[in-house]
Amino acid sequence: MEKPLDRRSFLKITGTTLGAGALYQVGAAVGIDPQGMALVDRLGRQNGERVTPFSFVQLSDTHVGFEGPPNPLGTKAFEQAVEAVNALPMQPDLILVTGDLTHDSEKEGEALTRMRRFQEIAGRLRVKNVKVVPGEHDAGLDGGQLYRTVFGPSHYAFDHRGVHFVALDNVSQGKPVVGPEQIAWLRKDLARFTHTTPIVVFTHRPLFDLKPEWEWYTGDGDEVMNILAPYRNVTVLYGHIHRNQEFQSGHARHLAARSLIFAFPDPALADDKKPIPFDPSAPFKNLGIRQLDLSVQGARPILGVSEVELSSSEFAGTIGIKQILKGDESL
Amino acid sequence: MTPSKLAAALLCLGLAWFPIQAQESPREILITAKRFEFRPNEVQLKKGLPVTLVLNSEDVTHGLLCRALKLDTDIPPGQSTRVTVTPGQTGTFTAICNHFCGSGHGNMKLKFIVE
Numbered sequence: 001m002e003k004p005l006d007r008r009s010f011l012k013i014t015g016t017t018l019g020a021g022a023l024y025q026v027g028a029a030v031g032i033d034p035q036g037m038a039l040v041d042r043l044g045r046q047n048g049e050r051v052t053p054f055s056f057v058q059l060s061d062t063h064v065g066f067e068g069p070p071n072p073l074g075t076k077a078f079e080q081a082v083e084a085v086n087a088l089p090m091q092p093d094l095i096l097v098t099g100d101l102t103h104d105s106e107k108e109g110e111a112l113t114r115m116r117r118f119q120e121i122a123g124r125l126r127v128k129n130v131k132v133v134p135g136e137h138d139a140g141l142d143g144g145q146l147y148r149t150v151f152g153p154s155h156y157a158f159d160h161r162g163v164h165f166v167a168l169d170n171v172s173q174g175k176p177v178v179g180p181e182q183i184a185w186l187r188k189d190l191a192r193f194t195h196t197t198p199i200v201v202f203t204h205r206p207l208f209d210l211k212p213e214w215e216w217y218t219g220d221g222d223e224v225m226n227i228l229a230p231y232r233n234v235t236v237l238y239g240h241i242h243r244n245q246e247f248q249s250g251h252a253r254h255l256a257a258r259s260l261i262f263a264f265p266d267p268a269l270a271d272d273k274k275p276i277p278f279d280p281s282a283p284f285k286n287l288g289i290r291q292l293d294l295s296v297q298g299a300r301p302i303l304g305v306s307e308v309e310l311s312s313s314e315f316a317g318t319i320g321i322k323q324i325l326k327g328d329e330s331l
Numbered sequence: 332m333t334p335s336k337l338a339a340a341l342l343c344l345g346l347a348w349f350p351i352q353a354q355e356s357p358r359e360i361l362i363t364a365k366r367f368e369f370r371p372n373e374v375q376l377k378k379g380l381p382v383t384l385v386l387n388s389e390d391v392t393h394g395l396l397c398r399a400l401k402l403d404t405d406i407p408p409g410q411s412t413r414v415t416v417t418p419g420q421t422g423t424f425t426a427i428c429n430h431f432c433g434s435g436h437g438n439m440k441l442k443f444i445v446e
Contacts, residue, residue, distance in 0.1 A: 104434055140431030174430045175394055175405070212398050213425045215437070219403070273437060 051162030051198060051294070051301050054093040057085055057127075058202070058290040060239030061259030063137065064121070065114035066103035070262035070275035077260040077287045078121055080310050084289065086126045092291065093160065095127055098239035098257060099135030099171065099204030101151075106141070115150045131158075135204040135240060136171040144172030155182050157189050163294060163301075164193055168203040170218045176205050177219045187227050198233040198294070198301040205240045206256065208249055211267040216241050228252055235292075235303055242275075243286070244307055255305065258288040284310035357381040357415055364406050364428065365389035367435030373442045381417040394430030397443060405430055418445040 062078040071077070085095065102114035115138070122130055134154050139147040144154050154169035166186065170178045178186075193199070201207075207221035218224070228234050234252040242264040245256035262275040263286035279285050288309040295302050360382055363370045376382055386395060388408040396403045400416045428439035 106433065136431040136436075137434075140436075141433065171431070174392060176429060209398075212396065213427060213440075215396075215427055215429055 049162045055293040060098040060257040061100040063103040063261040064118045094129040097132040104137040139172035163198045202237045214273040364393040367439040369441040383415045386412040396429040397426035399424040
C-alpha cells in the first residue's frame, strides 16, 4: 500500500529570475538610504502619491473547466498556485489574473458554473484584493455579457501605492482588439498622470505583433502603445500565450506569464500552435506564477520579476497522477 | 496621321485596354467558414494576380486574417463577404479565423499558396 501523502509536501516550488531585472526584496532600497528617500518623495510629489514598495502576483490562464490530454488534472495547478501564494512568507498586496479564467462552454449554465468555480478557488487566497481581466474563452462568445455580470467591468483602472494599474479588455469584441471606445477612455484616464508615474497595464493578449498567425497580437495594440509612449515606467502584463516571454518597446516592458493549465511551444521553433504534451513525470512542468516586487532605486521605480514554476515531484509518475485525480487519497 | 500610324495607335490602345479589363474581373474563389474549419483549407494564388475571395459563414461570425495578403475581415453569417486581394509575394501563408468562435477556434486556419 502506498504511503499517504502529506498535502504540504505538494507545495514545492522553484523560482527563477527572468531577464535583466533582479528580484528585489520589498523595502530593501527604500528607507535605508536618505538620498533614496528624498528621490522617492520627489517622485511622489510629481505623481500625486508617493511610490512605496510592495509586491503583487500575476496568475494567468487558469481555464477552469478545461479537461483534456494536454492537462488531465483540470484545476489542480490553479489550486496548487493558490496554495503556493498563500505560503509566501510576505503576502502580496494584490493578485492580478490576466484572462482565460475559465474555458468556454456553450452548455446551458455551464459557463456560469465555471466562473463560480473560479471564484471559489480564487476565494481561497489569503489576499482578497484580486483583480481580473477577461480572456477570449471567458468573454469572446457573448461579448463579455456574462463575464461582466459575474466579475464586473472588463476594463478599469486603479491606483495602488503610487502605481497606476490599468486593466484592458482586448477579447470581448470577438476579435483581438481593444476598440476605439476603450482607447478614448485610456487616453482620458492617463491624462492626469505625469510621465514618470509607474504604470502597470494588465490584459489578456499581447499588445504587439508577437505571432499574428497564432493570434498572438492585438489589432489596435499600436494605438494603445502610442498613448503609453510618453510614460517612462510602463509594464504590460499579459497571458494568452501560456509561456514566459519578454519584449521591450520604447519605455514599455511586455511580460507574458505561464498558464496554469498547459504550455504552448516557442513560436520561433514550432510550426504549429499545439500544446506541449502532458508529462506524467512532471505534471506541472511549464506551469507557474509570477511575483513582482516594486522598489525604488535612485529616482526610478524598479519592478523586480520572479518566475515561479510549480513542481510536484512527489506526484510525478502514474501513481502520483492517480493520487491527484483522487484528491490526494492514498491508494 | 497616316493609316499605318493610326493603326499602330489603335493597337497600342487596344493592348493597354485588355489588361485593364482583366483587372476589373478578378477570379472569384468561394470559401466557406464553419466551426472549426475553412473549406477549402488550401487555396492557390498567383503573385500579382488579383482574386476576389467570396466568404460565407454557415454558423457564427468568423474572421479571416492573413497579414502577408493584407487580409483582415469578419465573416458574419447570412451574407457574403467579398474581399479582393493581390498577392505581392510568393510563398505559403497561413490565414486564421480571428473572431473567437468556440473551443476549436485556435485550430481554424487555411493555407494560401502563392506561386
